[in-house]
Amino acid sequence: MDILVVLEDKNGMIHRMSQEAITGAQRIGSEFNLSVGILAMGGNAAALSDQAAQYDVNEVLTLENEHLNHYTADGYGAAVAQVVTNENPKYVFFGHTYQVRDYVPRVSAKLKRPFLNDAVSYSSEGGNPVFSKQVLNAKLVAALQPNDGGTILISFQSAAFSSENIQSGSANVRSISVDIDSAEIKTVTEDPFQEEAGGVDLSSAELIVSIGRGIGKEENILLAQELANTIGAEIASSRPVVDSGWLPSHHQVGSSGQTVSPKLYLALGISGAIQHVVGMKGSKNIVVINKDPDAPLFELADYGVVGDMLEIVPKLTEALDR
Amino acid sequence: MKICVLVKQVPGSEAQFSVSADGSWIQETGLPFEMNESDNYALEEALQIREQKDEGEVVVVSLGPDRCQKVIREALAKGADRAIHIKEDAPYNTDPFSIATALANTIKDEKFELVLSGLQSDDLGFGQTGVILGEILGMTTATLVVGTEIQDGKIKVKRELESGWFQWQTMDLPASLAIQSGLNQPRYPSLKGIMGAKKKEIKESLFVDMCDIDGLQSFNGLSVQRAEKQTEMIEGTVDQVVSKLVDVFKNEIRIN
Ligand SMILES: Cc1cc2nc3c(=O)[nH]c(=O)nc-3n(C[C@H](O)[C@H](O)[C@H](O)COP(=O)(O)OP(=O)(O)OC[C@H]3O[C@@H](n4cnc5c(N)ncnc54)[C@H](O)[C@@H]3O)c2cc1C
Ligand SMILES: Nc1ncnc2c1ncn2[C@@H]1O[C@H](COP(=O)(O)O)[C@@H](O)[C@H]1O
Numbered sequence: 415m416d417i418l419v420v421l422e423d424k425n426g427m428i429h430r431m432s433q434e435a436i437t438g439a440q441r442i443g444s445e446f447n448l449s450v451g452i453l454a455m456g457g458n459a460a461a462l463s464d465q466a467a468q469y470d471v472n473e474v475l476t477l478e479n480e481h482l483n484h485y486t487a488d489g490y491g492a493a494v495a496q497v498v499t500n501e502n503p504k505y506v507f508f509g510h511t512y513q514v515r516d517y518v519p520r521v522s523a524k525l526k527r528p529f530l531n532d533a534v535s536y537s538s539e540g541g542n543p544v545f546s547k548q549v550l551n552a553k554l555v556a557a558l559q560p561n562d563g564g565t566i567l568i569s570f571q572s573a574a575f576s577s578e579n580i581q582s583g584s585a586n587v588r589s590i591s592v593d594i595d596s597a598e599i600k601t602v603t604e605d606p607f608q609e610e611a612g613g614v615d616l617s618s619a620e621l622i623v624s625i626g627r628g629i630g631k632e633e634n635i636l637l638a639q640e641l642a643n644t645i646g647a648e649i650a651s652s653r654p655v656v657d658s659g660w661l662p663s664h665h666q667v668g669s670s671g672q673t674v675s676p677k678l679y680l681a682l683g684i685s686g687a688i689q690h691v692v693g694m695k696g697s698k699n700i701v702v703i704n705k706d707p708d709a710p711l712f713e714l715a716d717y718g719v720v721g722d723m724l725e726i727v728p729k730l731t732e733a734l735d736r
Numbered sequence: 737m738k739i740c741v742l743v744k745q746v747p748g749s750e751a752q753f754s755v756s757a758d759g760s761w762i763q764e765t766g767l768p769f770e771m772n773e774s775d776n777y778a779l780e781e782a783l784q785i786r787e788q789k790d791e792g793e794v795v796v797v798s799l800g801p802d803r804c805q806k807v808i809r810e811a812l813a814k815g816a817d818r819a820i821h822i823k824e825d826a827p828y829n830t831d832p833f834s835i836a837t838a839l840a841n842t843i844k845d846e847k848f849e850l851v852l853s854g855l856q857s858d859d860l861g862f863g864q865t866g867v868i869l870g871e872i873l874g875m876t877t878a879t880l881v882v883g884t885e886i887q888d889g890k891i892k893v894k895r896e897l898e899s900g901w902f903q904w905q906t907m908d909l910p911a912s913l914a915i916q917s918g919l920n921q922p923r924y925p926s927l928k929g930i931m932g933a934k935k936k937e938i939k940e941s942l943f944v945d946m947c948d949i950d951g952l953q954s955f956n957g958l959s960v961q962r963a964e965k966q967t968e969m970i971e972g973t974v975d976q977v978v979s980k981l982v983d984v985f986k987n988e989i990r991i992n
Contacts, residue, residue, distance in 0.1 A: 417952065421978070426852075458771070471948070486905075487867075487876075487877050487878065488876065489826075491871070503979070505785075509897065512880055512896070512897055512898050514950055515863050515879050515880065516867075516877075516878070516879045516880065516895075517867075519832070519863070519864035519867035519868050519871070520867055520868070520870075520877060522833065522864065522868065522952070523833065523836070523867075523868040523871035523872055524871065526833070526949075526952065527952065528831075528833070528862060528952035528953035529832075529862075529952075529953075530953060531861075531862055531863060531864065532861060532863075544956070547861070548861070548959070548961070549859060549860055549861060549955075550747065550748050550751075550753055550762065550858075550859050551747075551751075551858060551859075552869045553753055553960070553961065554753055554755070554762070554958050554959065554960060554961065555958070555959050555960075555961055556830075556955040556956075556957070556958050557955065557956045557957045557959075558953055558954075558955065558956065558970065559953060559954045559955065559956035560952065560953045561950065561951065561952055561953065568969075581804060583907065600876045600907060600908040601876055601878075601905050601906070601907045602905060602906045602907075603903060603904075603905040604903060604904040604905065605903070606897055606901045606903045607901065607902055607903070608900055608901055608902070609900065609902065616837070621991055627749070645985070645991055653918065654773075654917070656918060657917045657918030658921075663900075664900075665900045669898060669899070670896055670898070670899070670900065671899070671900060672899075672900070677991070678989050678991055685749060693966065698989075699988075701981070701989075706750060706752070708753075710961060711962065712963070712967055713962075713963045713965060714964065715965065715966050715967045716965070716967065716968065717967070717968050717969075717970055717981075717984055718967045718968070718969045718970065719969070719970045719977050719981070720969070720971075721974065721977060724883060725974050726974055726977060726978060726981075729974060729978045730978050730981055730982070733978050733979065733981075733982045734982055734985065
């Protein structure tokens with residue numbers, strides 16, 4: 415096959431971002447006349463493979479191996495490198511998940527083949543797809559040029575393709591195997607766990623006032639808190655505010671935190687990094703106040719104000735209080 | 737424990753960019769540069785591990801043009817013992833594999849037990865350099881690390897998973913860990929530290945001498961992001977902006 419999509423297991427189901435990668439493979443496959451295969455591996459390989467066989471692709475590969483039952487970068491890196499060597503696809507597609515971040519660079523280093531990570535889009539050049547990613551705090555986009563000579567590994571940013579457009583069909587399933595020496599597995603993993611929830615369920619909040627690093631210092635959080643109290647909103651934040659210890663972690667919105675979809679998401683001093691955006695882009699009305707007119711979050715905003723939040727927020731609270 | 741910390745200098749998050757005339761990179765003159773955010777946390781973690789054990793060495797390695805001396809000095813002022821600067825001038829290196837190769841060749845004889853890097857660089861965002869380096873040097877690797885515990889001949893790390901989940905894993909040493917922000921509170925350099933840093937060693941080498949391979953990928957043109965959504969910009973004096981916002985909140989969004 416020409417494009418191999420590597421699936422990620424999410425409790426026996428295909429990870430949402432792997433479905434997006436399949437959608438991308440189907441689309442790019444038909445546009446550039448490339449055949450598509452899917453790789454299901456790990457402890458739930460059989461279940462994933464059953465699901466994958468119901469998509470319109472050429473082939474589904476199932477890989478079971480005792481060393482892949484639990485994820486380790488050692489095992490998954492070695493396994494995918496071997497599959498790529500054996501199958502020799504032109505492209506290997508992944509969703510840009512945390513697991514992919516963890517082991518795919520090792521596949522790249524083992525094979526000495528490029529890993530184009532976090533691609534947001536593609537275009538056509540000379541009959542081939544060219545992939546692009548965001549750089550420099552998401553303010554610019556760079557077209558990526560892999561060197562010649564073999565397989566190209568690519569991961570796609572969340573929502574680069576919409577899994578609603580995935581095509582159903584039926585695919586042949588083929589079992590494959592790899593050789594993994596137990597001495598290669600130098601990592602022992604424990605079960606995933608969640609830290610104690612803090613009681614704030616932002617996912618059901620109607621109104622959210624969310625603060626970013628632009629708040630400047632801890633004392634200023636009070637300004638946002640007063641505004642939130644006035645309109646009956648919950649307080650949320652970007653990661654740096656939590657990292658600084660100014661708010662507990664359950665206030666964090668984004669890929670490592672909560673996903674929200676309020677009627678109003680008022681973003682104060684938040685730049686709009688993708689890891690934040692994935693957590694709030696479903697909000698019905700996004701209002702952005704940022705002093706930098708080039709802040710990427712303005713692209714998602716329904717209403718935008720270029721200005722100093724420290725000046726605007728207190729007056730806004732006062733005006734709304736009246 | 738001998739620990740290597742990879743530190744990169746990147747444009748600050750509030751920097752305004754313009755693409756250079758040939759479209760290959762940005763105009764750097766006048767840009768504010770600073771230590772990559774997650775690298776700052778990696779450095780702090782290294783310093784804390786050294787302080788807990790009260791032994792060992794923290795060595796900072798940075799690859800880039802002369803301006804990187806600023807972040808190297810900053811790291812030394814915070815308490816790193818010595819530094820290595822792999823010098824490379826423009827054009828900006830946009831291949832994580834060749835950067836990792838140069839870093840690996842530079843440190844391979846030092847026998848570090850631990851390499852700490854940032855999770856990803858804020859300018860290029862590959863999220864690969866520390867992992868590739870680990871693979872090249874035959875180390876175990878982990879990314880999204882938000883906690884470390886040194887054990888006998890091993891290291892136990894807490895990894896962040898998606899949506900607020902975590903996982904512990906125990907790995908053989910030597911290990912290369914990519915550190916996620918927030919796992920500690922990075923210190924500021926003291927005046928004494930700043931003075932002391934001047935006497936610390938910064939070994940210099942050249943990128944071309946440290947990397948013997950061709951890159952795996954490069955950038956082929958930079959462009960500005962396009963807007964996706966129709967945004968209504970609210971302009972005017974602060975008072976005008978505030979009264980328009982109140983109107984939007986009450987009459988358009990209807991927050992009650
Ligand atoms: C794997 C991974 C997971 C991550 N998970 C998350 C996550 O779950 N959630 C998350 O938020 N981030 C996450 N991040 C971090 C993310 O990449 C960004 O670094 C972060 O979102 C930036 O936060 P910020 O916008 O508050 O800060 P910055 O990017 O520093 O932006 C601050 C903004 O404030 C503006 N500003 C400054 N002063 C003022 C003022 N007085 N008035 C108005 N505006 C002002 C500036 O112009 C700037 O745009 C993650 C990163 C990685 C790599
Ligand atoms: N030029 C460099 N000099 C020193 N460290 C680097 C360099 N490039 C990347 N790194 C390290 O590798 C991490 C990940 O970078 P990247 O793979 O570019 O996202 C950074 O946070 C740094 O710790």
